[in-house]
Amino acid sequence: DLIAKGYTDHIELKWDPNLSDTDMAGYYVYRGICGWDSVCVEWEVISISDNERVRVCTKWEKVMYDMYLIGVIEDPDSNLFWDSDSSLPANSAICYRYTVKSYDLSQNLSDTSNTVCAKLRESEPPPPPVIAALKARDRAVQVEWVTPPIQDLYGFMVERRKVTETSWDTISPKLNFPEPDYICDSIPATNIWAEDCVFVFVDTTAVPESTYFYRVRGADYLGNIGDPSAIQKTYTFDFSQPEQPVISSVTEVAGACALKIVWSPVYIPDYLGFVVFRKSDNSPFRQISDLIRENSFVDYEVGENITYTYKVQYFGPQGNRSDPSAPVTGIVSP
Numbered sequence: 001d002l003i004a005k006g007y008t009d010h011i012e013l014k015w016d017p018n019l020s021d022t023d024m025a026g027y028y029v030y031r032g033i034c035g036w037d038s039v040c041v042e043w044e045v046i047s048i049s050d051n052e053r054v055r056v057c058t059k060w061e062k063v064m065y066d067m068y069l070i071g072v073i074e075d076p077d078s079n080l081f082w083d084s085d086s087s088l089p090a091n092s093a094i095c096y097r098y099t100v101k102s103y104d105l106s107q108n109l110s111d112t113s114n115t116v117c118a119k120l121r122e123s124e125p126p127p128p129p130v131i132a133a134l135k136a137r138d139r140a141v142q143v144e145w146v147t148p149p150i151q152d153l154y155g156f157m158v159e160r161r162k163v164t165e166t167s168w169d170t171i172s173p174k175l176n177f178p179e180p181d182y183i184c185d186s187i188p189a190t191n192i193w194a195e196d197c198v199f200v201f202v203d204t205t206a207v208p209e210s211t212y213f214y215r216v217r218g219a220d221y222l223g224n225i226g227d228p229s230a231i232q233k234t235y236t237f238d239f240s241q242p243e244q245p246v247i248s249s250v251t252e253v254a255g256a257c258a259l260k261i262v263w264s265p266v267y268i269p270d271y272l273g274f275v276v277f278r279k280s281d282n283s284p285f286r287q288i289s290d291l292i293r294e295n296s297f298v299d300y301e302v303g304e305n306i307t308y309t310y311k312v313q314y315f316g317p318q319g320n321r322s323d324p325s326a327p328v329t330g331i332v333s334p
Contacts, residue, residue: 001015001114002014002015002098002099002100002113002115002116003015003116004098004116004117004118005118006118006119006120006121007121008121008123009086009090009120010084010085011084011088011098011118011119011120012083013084013085013100013116015100015113017076017102021104023104023105023106024076024102025076025104025105025107026072026074026076026103027072027073027083027100027101027102027103028069028071028072028073028100028101028102028103029069029071029083029085029099029100030067030068030069030070030098030099030100030112031068031085031097031098032064032066032067032068032097033065033095033096033097034065034094034095034096034097034184034187035095035097036062036064036065037063037064038060039061039062039063040059041059041060041061042057042059043055043056044056044057044058064097064115065097067099067115071085076102088120091120091122091124092119092122093122093124093150093151093152093220094152095117095118095119095151095184095187097116098116098118099112099113099114099115101113117184117185118184119152119183119184121180121222122224125218125220125224125225126147126148126153126218126220126224127148127218127226127227128216128217128218128227128228128229129145129147129199129217129229130147130229130230131143131144131145131214131216131229131230131232132145132146132198134214134233134234136234136236136237137202138240139204139206139208139236139237139240140202140203140204140206141234142200142201142202142203143158143200143201143202143203143214143216144199145198145199145216147199147218151187152220152221153220154175154220155175155219156199156218157170157175157216157217157219158171158172158201159214159215159228160206160212161212161213162211162213163211163212163213163233168215171205172201177221177222177223178221183222186221206236207236208236208237209236209237209317209318210236211234212233212234213232213233214232214233215228215229215230215232217229237318240320241316241320241321241322242316242321243322244314244324244325245263245264245265245312245313245322245324246263246265246325246326247261247262247310247311247312247325247326247328248263249261250262250310250328250329250330251330252332253298256300257300257303257304257332258298258300258302258332259299259302259308259330259332260296260297260298260299261276261296261297261298261299261312261328261330262295262296263296263312263325265295266295267292267293270317271314271315271316271317272315272317272319273291273292273293273314273315274289274292274293274295274297274312274313274314274315275289275290275291275292275312275313276288276289276297276310276312277310277311277312277313277324278299278309278310279308279309280308281306285309285311288301302332304332304333304334305331305332305333305334306331307329308329308330308331309328309329310328311325311326312324313325
């Protein structure tokens, strides 16, 4: 019934002794790293050439990390035995595994007890991440960062504020920390973040054409939140398409050799404007207007009895374009 409990500077062990053994002399306490290692148990020799052979592992097994003797207790008569392991590095973030063996007066060793894992209830937060990139995206900002790989790194908090503000908002999902008594059941033996070089979060709540400051914090399984990274700044843009125009009419202009094209929607002052394209017969569409900040255009470069086809395209504030309108034809009568 071995149990372990972590404190700020030591881990405490407790177990029930076997008092039926009259020549019990004491206990050995062992410690290792909580977790498993993959070990090859079967190998196959493969010939590459007449003079060269290589070994290839054909079977792997998981085994616990090795455990080492850290203390001897020469007190077999107490009803309850406590041992305080205070030999750990200060603020260690590692989960440690413990087991106990008893020995008698002849130095015969028992089998091991159950094994338990525990870690210090340290208050050392993860070191600050380093923002590697802030990438402006269409109506979003992609935040990328790197961080030192520590074993009990639990997650990150991405924070943002506007240039005109002083307070920071957490824009990443809330971190739900595990219960402290079950931390070592949650922490992997090897750092789960070590396989990743760069961490990414996409801020989809950023308002286009705005400038923001960003910073990132790391957090461990105990809920210790680290200092923020250095602050970085970027902006956003908007590539959403303007509304597709619809040509309502292409008509002759009275008293002139010209065609008037009329379309919707109504021009929005913040937008760049509309552009008109035209083709005749089998020729390709060509732009025939500058940016137009109204909803009509008169084409004077036409000839009589020729069918012309028109399209209109809308340009937004960032140069983002709508789909062209459906084609509509017109003709100037002779």
